[in-house]
Each structure stands twice: as structure tokens, then as C-alpha cells.
Amino acid sequence: MRAPIVVLLVPVLVAAPLPAQTAQGSAADLAGLWEAKLRFGPDIRGPLILERASGTWRAEIAGRGTAARLAGDTITFELPDGRGAFRGQLKSQRARIVGHWIQPVTVTNGSAYASPVTLTRLGTAERWRGDVDPLADEFTMYLKVEPSAEGSMRAFLVNPERNIGRFTRVASLERAGQVVRLLAAPAHGQAGSELAEGVLRDDVLSIPLRGGTYDFRRVDRDAASDFYPRGRPGVGAAYAYRAPIALDDGWPVGTPEQVGLSRAALETFVRTLIDSPLDSVSSPEIHGVLIARHGTLVLEEYFHGEHRDKPHDTRSAGKSLTATLLGAAIYAGVPLSPSSLVYQVMNGGTLARDLEPRKRVLTMEHLLTMSSGLDCDDSDPNSPGNEDAITQQTDEPDWWKLTLALKMIRDPGERAVYCSVQPNLIGGVLRKAAGRPLPELFHDLVAEPLGIRQYWMNLTPTGDAYMGGGVRFLPRDFMKLGQLMINGGTWHGRRVVSAAWAKRATSPLVQLGNQKYGYLWWVMEYPYRGRTIQAFYAGGNGGQVVMGIPALDLAVAFYGGNYNDPVMFQVQRRWVPEFVLPAVVGN
Incomplete structure (x- = not known):
């Protein structure tokens, strides 16, 4: 979701030159x-206490208390004045409460966010404690x-x-x-x-x-600043490779030599990033780069004050998460498939008698490949289904309803047109079929199997996840989605999506603009030592890229700040072909 760019400025005038x-x-x-x-x-953060006394539930956080409600195994509460809310489920014979904290709409991004919270029971008392970590605004x-x-x-x-x-x-x-x-x-x-x-x-x-x-x-001349990749200009020569730190996040770590990569080539690459000129608003701004080969993380570098414990906006790279969540839901038994009829599911299992013929045959695969035929085009500001037109209007909070009401302007499958409300509608169909909020589905079907403990899902006005992009991840966690696809749908031997889904999702199924597209994954080719190799990637505004190159068993992730600037495409067009691929020296 693209939050509106609101810049508070004085009235625009034509200024006469002033004396120097x-x-x-x-x-x-x-x-x-x-x-x-x-x-x-937000100021509401830190320890959250939920307790039951005399049959009454109560919540306390950041010095504020409020009544909570239990319905079945689901417990909810809202703080006064819209300061935050919680929704969770009692698990493991009431030993834990697993849920999400809902923080209010942020100033910087115009979205509310859901982040995971697990509360653990304290002894034998009916009291549970967990920590709330909302997205910094x-x-x-x-x-x-x-x-x-x-x-x-x-x-x-x-x-x-x-x-x-x-x-x-x-x-x-x-x-x-x-x-x-x-x-x-x-x-x-x-x-x-x-x-x-x-x-x-x-x-x-x-x-x-x-x-x-x-x-x-x-900034004093001798002081460090995160404006520069590493605090000060011209310090790239001092960089020396260091292996990533081993954490309990599921990533094995190693050195370039252990996986057939050149340490010297990677050092040259990172030094180039550190010393890239910063002489205009369009200068490349890389926030992080990670490289894994054979499932082992061997490069992890951050710039401009970013770090492994700081969440990053994924923008439209989050669309690939939508495909992964749908594939995981299908594998887990949710009654959906690529051939499921969108309007049938959203209408409770039947097609409305007066539904136009082209909408009657619209399937999930059409949404997955951006070829729905609906009147939506993110590149056309006059398109009624343009992402901004849907997400920035205030008359109708239900964006799924607005999308379903769009006219059909071509047959489903006739042509792929990039439009973010299509993957978001996938979320609506999945929500309807599964009968559960999307953050809960993501937590159980994707985050928990992949060991993703922290994430921040941006929400629509109706309170469910927006599946058109914008989820926030820690960098090491987001790259797991690419490794999952390279692995054919498994992570450490645990299957998350079927092998058939992983293959089809990352295959070139349609032509979208000047590139190939699969199930919300981009697909491209690189010349490589006398042959052509295929890559798939999740791509987001600003330079957010998680790429897999199966022929080399190579995963690459970039995070950046060049939003709405063509320089963001340097990741695919320069950094990968000129620096990453030449670093491969062995099997």
C-alpha cells in the first residue's frame, strides 16, 4: 500500500533571487x-499483562488498564482513544496466549500494523505476560x-x-x-x-x-552520520569481510570459501557500495545486502544506520508473500486452488445470478498472474482500480468490496497488467475460505514454520492485512521466502508449500510489461559464462529485492531507500550481474 505523500509546506511562490x-x-x-x-x-509498548480474576479479564500495558473479552478461545481488548488493540488465542491448555498487537495508524506510512505477541502463563495464577514491540513511527x-x-x-x-x-x-x-x-x-x-x-x-x-x-x-565535519553508508565518506578501503553472526533464526552461517564464493569479490562489492557517491537525491542508497549459497548465509552487511534487528519496508516485494501464504494455506488444507472462482468464494459458495460472464470465470490464478481483466492499472492514475484510487479514498473502508465492483475491461487471462489490488483481493478470498484473519494465518502457516518471530503487517481500514505489499520484516527473515522457493517449498525439512507450487510460482507464466511473471514473483534471465540462467525475485519500490537463482543455489537480498526513483533498478541491472554473479567461483 502506498501511503499518500503529504508534505507540509508554505504556499508555493515564485521567489526572486536573494542577495548572497x-x-x-x-x-x-x-x-x-x-x-x-x-x-x-508509539508510546504504548513493552510488557503486556493479561489476567483473569473473579471471572473477569483485564489487560494492562504501559500504565494503562482496560477490560478484555473472551469468546471461545479468542481474547480481545482495545485501549481507550484508539491507542492500540489486541487479538489472540489461548493455546497449549492455556499455557500461552498467541496473538497480535494492533498499533494505530502511523504518521510516516498511513497504516495501522499488526505485530506478533506471545504471552506466557506466570506460574499457576491466571496471569500471562508478553512483550509488545510496535513499529517505530x-x-x-x-x-x-x-x-x-x-x-x-x-x-x-x-x-x-x-x-x-x-x-x-x-x-x-x-x-x-x-x-x-x-x-x-x-x-x-x-x-x-x-x-x-x-x-x-x-x-x-x-x-x-x-x-x-x-x-x-x-553535522560536524568530524562527526559520523547515517547519511553516509558507514558513517563517513570514503571509508570503503577499510572494509574487511566478516562472516555473519550465528543466531537462533534458522540460518546456518559460513564463509564465502565454504560455499564456492570469492571473498575478494565480495569485499570489492561491499567497498563499492560504501564508496558510492552521494551527490544527489537519486544517488543509490542501499540499506542492506545479504547473500546465501547452498542454504548458508555468508554475507550480511548493512548501511546508513540500518541493522539486522531493524524492520524494513518491503513495499511490493510483499506481494510474493501473498503467493507464499496462499500456497501454504492450500497445502494446509484450506479449500482453495489456482482454479478457484473468485466471485464464487467471495459470495459464499455460489455465483450471483446477475454476475457478468467474465467475472464468473475469474480464478485465483488470474489474480496471481495480474491478469484478472479488472479495470485496474497502477501505472494509470485515471484507472479506477489504481492502488492509490482504492487505498486513499475514504468513502468505503472495504477495499475488497471496491475491487470486486470494478468493471471488467478484458477477458481474464488475456493480458497481465500490474495492479496491487489484485493480490490484495487474493487475501480477501483466502480470508473468506479460511474463516480466519490473515495475520493469524500468516503466523501459523508461514512465520512459525520459517522461524519468523517478528513482523509488522500493514492493515486495511477494516482491520485485516493488506496483501498488496508493505509488510515489514527483519532482513534475515524476509530472505527466507526466497530460500524457501529455492528449496522447493521446504525450510529445514519442513514443508510449507508444495513442490509444485514453488516451481509454478517462480516460473515465467505471463508477460508483464517487459518482464516475465509467475505467481506474484518476477522472473528474469542473466547471461552467465556462456549460458543463460534464470532468476526469480520479489521486487519492491525503493530497491527491495529477494532473489533466487536456482541453477547456482544462490539467494540474494537487497534493501534500499530509493523509493520512486529509477535508480532502484540497479539491484537487478547492475549489482547482481556485475558483482554478485562474478563472485561465484566454485560449486
Whole structure:
């Protein structure tokens, strides 16, 4: 789901050039790197206590208490003022309560999120305790200011969470005393329009942007900053390979030599990433790279302050999770198949008598391959089923209902068109067939078998998971989805999806744009030492990629911050073919 890019700015004006020098300082005095961060919450986090006394259930978290309700084995509660909610099930003869914390809609992403919580019974009392770890709601801004060849002060804005610098298009900066103006690039012979106006006081530059006013402080020349991949510019030469740390997350770890990869080639690759120029808002911003071969994790590197314990947005790479969850549900016995009729399932098992003929034959496979024929196209802002049109309207909270009501403009299977509400509708069909909330299904059928203990599923206004993308994972966990497909549907010998599903999901079934597409997995080919090898990958806005190359038994994951910028495609087009594939030196 693409949250709306809302940038709070002063009215846009055509600004006349200001004198470079004033009695109170010049724009040139602002040269350097400035950074700011706003934290919006949430404050409700930490230990959660559920207890039953005298037949009454009660919950307590972060100093707040409220009544809880038990219906069958399901226990729920909501905090006052919409501060959070919980839904869970009593398990293992009441030894545990397994469920999800529902945090309120975030400022930075415009979504509520569900994250897993397991509460353990304390002794013999009817009291259970667990820890709530909601997604941090915060926004970081970097403002780089430097002289241009024309004598003005060039500036650009970097925002790792959503890349709003790409939308604001800050190109330069002017100053008049304490007033600092951010300007767009000149156009049509006129000076650049004013984008935002800030105030400089006591070396703090306060600028109104998305979510509030950001207090930018200058980064000292000798200080480290996460604006740079490793804190400071030009430090790539100091990098030396280190093997990933062994954790209890299911990943065996090793060294490149143990799996037929070149240590020197991987070091060159990481040094290249560290020393990539950061001279514009479109500079490559890689947040993490992981490589596994023969099921062994051998490279794990993070940049720009990201780390293995920090969740990352997967954007549309999360669509591949939708296919995996559906495959897992089918394997577990949920009465669905690729040939299941979408409108029949959503209508409770029958087709409405007045349903148009093309909707009567729409199947799950059509949704899985983006070839439904519905009037939805994410590349067309005028399409009624465009992701933004569905997710940013406020009249109808049920996005599945809106999608089902779209007109058919071509026969199902006739042509694949990229549209995010199609995989989201898969979630609706699965919810209807299974009779359980999607976060619960994901926890039981995918997360638990893969050892994924932490995740943050973005929710729709009706409170169920949005399956069109945007789920957050820890990097090592998300790469497991690629390894699962390489393994033919198993993880450490435990089957999650059938071998047939894993193969078909990652096969080139349809032409989508200029690429091949399977069941919500992209498929492409690389030339490799005189032959062609096939790769499949989950791909998301900003440079989120989990790729599998079965012929080499190789899994690769990238995470990035180049949202809505074509430079994000460097992962598939440059980093993999020019650095990762040449690192393979043996079997």
C-alpha cells in the first residue's frame, strides 16, 4: 500500500533571487550536512499483562488498564482513544496466549500494523505476560548544502523512510537573515519556486515538512552520520569481510570459501557500495545486502544506520508473500486452488445470478498472474482500480468490496497488467475460505514454520492485512521466502508449500510489461559464462529485492531507500550481474 505523500509546506511562490550576502550571514554559511529526526511514537509498548480474576479479564500495558473479552478461545481488548488493540488465542491448555498487537495508524506510512505477541502463563495464577514491540513511527531528514558552479547554494533532501526529497525536488537554498528558503530547480526561464521556508536560530534550522517542523542541526565535519553508508565518506578501503553472526533464526552461517564464493569479490562489492557517491537525491542508497549459497548465509552487511534487528519496508516485494501464504494455506488444507472462482468464494459458495460472464470465470490464478481483466492499472492514475484510487479514498473502508465492483475491461487471462489490488483481493478470498484473519494465518502457516518471530503487517481500514505489499520484516527473515522457493517449498525439512507450487510460482507464466511473471514473483534471465540462467525475485519500490537463482543455489537480498526513483533498478541491472554473479567461483 502506498501511503499518500503529504508534505507540509508554505504556499508555493515564485521567489526572486536573494542577495548572497546579508548583514546576518550568507547562504554559503550553511554549506555542509544537516540532519533532523521526528519521532511520532508509539508510546504504548513493552510488557503486556493479561489476567483473569473473579471471572473477569483485564489487560494492562504501559500504565494503562482496560477490560478484555473472551469468546471461545479468542481474547480481545482495545485501549481507550484508539491507542492500540489486541487479538489472540489461548493455546497449549492455556499455557500461552498467541496473538497480535494492533498499533494505530502511523504518521510516516498511513497504516495501522499488526505485530506478533506471545504471552506466557506466570506460574499457576491466571496471569500471562508478553512483550509488545510496535513499529517505530519516525521520520529522518538529511539536507546536504554545497556551492554550485554558478555561485548559488545547491541543496538536496534525503529521507530514508519514504524518499520525500524525490517528491519535493529541492534543488537550491537561499537565505535572508534568519529566513532560509528551499527552492525547486529553475524552469521555463523563471527562478525556482519556493518549496518551504525555514528559520535559522542558534544554529538550528527549523523547516516545516511532512508531519511537522524539523529542527535540522549541522553535522560536524568530524562527526559520523547515517547519511553516509558507514558513517563517513570514503571509508570503503577499510572494509574487511566478516562472516555473519550465528543466531537462533534458522540460518546456518559460513564463509564465502565454504560455499564456492570469492571473498575478494565480495569485499570489492561491499567497498563499492560504501564508496558510492552521494551527490544527489537519486544517488543509490542501499540499506542492506545479504547473500546465501547452498542454504548458508555468508554475507550480511548493512548501511546508513540500518541493522539486522531493524524492520524494513518491503513495499511490493510483499506481494510474493501473498503467493507464499496462499500456497501454504492450500497445502494446509484450506479449500482453495489456482482454479478457484473468485466471485464464487467471495459470495459464499455460489455465483450471483446477475454476475457478468467474465467475472464468473475469474480464478485465483488470474489474480496471481495480474491478469484478472479488472479495470485496474497502477501505472494509470485515471484507472479506477489504481492502488492509490482504492487505498486513499475514504468513502468505503472495504477495499475488497471496491475491487470486486470494478468493471471488467478484458477477458481474464488475456493480458497481465500490474495492479496491487489484485493480490490484495487474493487475501480477501483466502480470508473468506479460511474463516480466519490473515495475520493469524500468516503466523501459523508461514512465520512459525520459517522461524519468523517478528513482523509488522500493514492493515486495511477494516482491520485485516493488506496483501498488496508493505509488510515489514527483519532482513534475515524476509530472505527466507526466497530460500524457501529455492528449496522447493521446504525450510529445514519442513514443508510449507508444495513442490509444485514453488516451481509454478517462480516460473515465467505471463508477460508483464517487459518482464516475465509467475505467481506474484518476477522472473528474469542473466547471461552467465556462456549460458543463460534464470532468476526469480520479489521486487519492491525503493530497491527491495529477494532473489533466487536456482541453477547456482544462490539467494540474494537487497534493501534500499530509493523509493520512486529509477535508480532502484540497479539491484537487478547492475549489482547482481556485475558483482554478485562474478563472485561465484566454485560449486
